[in-house]
Amino acid sequence: MDCLANIKFLDALDQPINGLFHQLWVGSILISDHVTIENGESVWIKRPVGTIIEVLVRSITSGKYEPKVKLQLIGEKTTFIVRSPKVLLKGVNLSAKDVATGTYVRSTYIVAEGDYLSRIADDNHTTTAELIRINNLKSDTDIHPGQVLKIPVKKVEVSMPPPESKPKLQQTRQEKTKIIVVQQKDSLPLIAKLTGNTVDEINKLNGLSNDKLSQNQKLKVYDRKVASPVSKPQPEKKKEETKTAMPPTVKQDASKNKEETPIAKVESQIPVSSKVSQRNEKAIGRLHPQVRALIRKFINDVYTKHQVQLVIVQDYRTYAQQDALYAKGRTASGNIVTNAKGGQSNHNFALAVDVFPLWEDGKLHMDAKSDATNIKILKKIALVGKSIGLEWGGDWKTIVDNPHFQLKTGKNMAQLRQLTKDAGGNPLKVKYDV
Template identity: 75%
Template sequence: MDCLANIKFLDALDQPINDLAHQLWVGSSLISDYITLPIGESVWIKRPIGTIIDVKVKSFTSGEYEPKVKIQLIGEKTTFIIRSPKVLLKGMSLSAKDMATGKYIRSTYIVAEGDYLSRIADDNQTTVAELMHLNNLKSDIDIHPQQILKLPVRKAESSTIASNGKSQVTESSQQEKINIIVVQQKDTLPLIAKLTGNSVNEIKKLNGLASDKLNQNQKLKVYARKEVFTIAKTKNENKKPFTPPIVKQDASKNKKNAPTAKVESFVPTSSKVSQRNEKSIAKLHPQVQDKIRKFINDVYTKHQVQLVIVQDYRTYTQQDALYAKGRTASGSVVTNARGGQSNHNFALAVDVFPLWEDGKLHMDVKSDQKNIKILKKIAPIGKGIGLEWGGDWKSIIDNPHFQLKTGKTMAQLRELTESAGGDPLKVKYDIQ
């Protein structure tokens, strides 16, 4: 079993230490040469449980990397806290040679399986309307896996008007830090991209790579970014007993100029509600949010199945666009509900899909049989906490669909929403 781990560096006042040059070693192998993010975090690493990580910090005076602490990986996903007794609110002072910088304009996004436009917009600091306009999309569901979407230029970038009146984008003045990582034996380009928050194309362009082939101990440049991940467990992993992390402390030889690191605690990630799921849950009615969280966690606890929310709140306009599929728009019929005729329109419903053993969503037609089998197995958990399951419907069976039982008809839901000024989140339901 592997552990997905990170290290967070804090100073004596619990403030994150930014721009701290440090290295992570496993035995004689360098696995990361990194500079902490503004939140004080190192790069995410994935190694077998029990692996000893030797943390070395760059000295102010000598410029050498000095051993500070050793930690032993434990748990499925863990953040280790390393605390310095010094107050370093402004982070470490680094010379220009310590940090490589590069100019980069992120202009495209490759759609992944299970992606939806509102999530892509949120993650890229833009709006659904802007993405639809830039990419000539007919609706917010007019996307497919591997589709390349244009992204708007960042606000930090400026534009000049050419003599012919057309807008031309100038190069961004904003620069991203570049970190160096060392390729390990089982590393692949997609895995490194996921763990560093980069895209495969970005890494290839940054390093002048013509293919996805990597060599062990090869050094790669990557943009310094933060990414959050969820990793699916296998059934046997949940049976292993929990033990606290083993910590070995090495004191600094130069306490005046470099912090003495101390591993104080670790923060295990036990909840199976990922950041992506939380963004969807935040759009739901307050009375359904905790039920959906409990549903996702209980499903994982009982069946070791990680659910991902792929649809949440939809406006009437979005619902009408979905209804048009297979009727006035291309595609197959997916719903009989027009705008105002679905619990999604009142922020009461979600559609979920399970992650497979490979840690990915499979939402194509050939994967239906396995997805339905999994959803049928976990449906009783949702029904047991007050959710209605679309797999029990008689007209169009909707296995991924779970909604709050309110006891209201669609007409009553529309009326209640109108009475609340058109905001479905302000409606109060008499439910337990």
């Protein structure tokens, strides 16, 4: 069984660590080189349960990636929380080499069948012109299914105070010290981290000229309290509020030095029940209110019955967006992907979605050679959608559309257009008798 996992980095006060450069390794294979987003999260990864993921974090002093913790994947969908023993205050003084150059840190997006550049831009909070520029596209129609696009993600803003304004350490003559004994695999940065000291402080207290240590060596350090990376107790929730599962907390007791980067222990694990990803939720949010709950149920039921994770690749489209899609292969470059003009598709009334399954490798496969496998999976899960009242495009006689699922309204296109017109042109305000 595979585990869909993410890592969330928090500081000692449970504040998300934004802009943290880190890498994820499985053995000798690098599987992710990423920068945390505003909420402190890394990227989602999918690997077999039991896989050990090693987390390396880039040092703000040396610029090198250093091993911090190992995580063993558990459950079907798990978010691990890794806490730093430090409090990350605004105005942290970073050296120039620790700040990413340029305007953007880039991620990628795989073009789906029927995608158009303006929707991709909207979903990723950028512009069509910017996507054309960074991907060297000829026009806004110069894309094809399976194409990997570079997506600009706004870089973390970091305050850079002058070098002279370094915060003064609470280091007075009255501050108490204590003696610690160096263990076999201890390093000066590790001891500094665990004791709340800095490397410079330890060097000065002990008259050290370099970072080399020997086992059983005695060191003098300032006796400071260090925030323990343990999870805060969670208040008891009402039954109706327990839909969102709490992520487990990862603890790493590095002071015992059983190994250089010990495997993290999970304090608690509550499986995440919903299989509706952030991408799916964003798409569902654009649908008609009477469709949203039905699509969420469809996605969750499919996973429960068939262990298939669906991804929404198409949802609401405006008339103008539908016309642009219709133009492909006709008056614009590309292949013909639809026979419906603006106002001739249930997508234009926020009543329909197109879905594709994630394969066992955790990826979407939307190229022509993958059609047979995708269709086989979609035919298997179609009964789930039909059982809860959705209409499936695979049952259509004229144009078979296997990825397509829509709400049954009993209305034809002319009636849908008129209802939308009567609602002031807003399809989300139409009320259907279903």
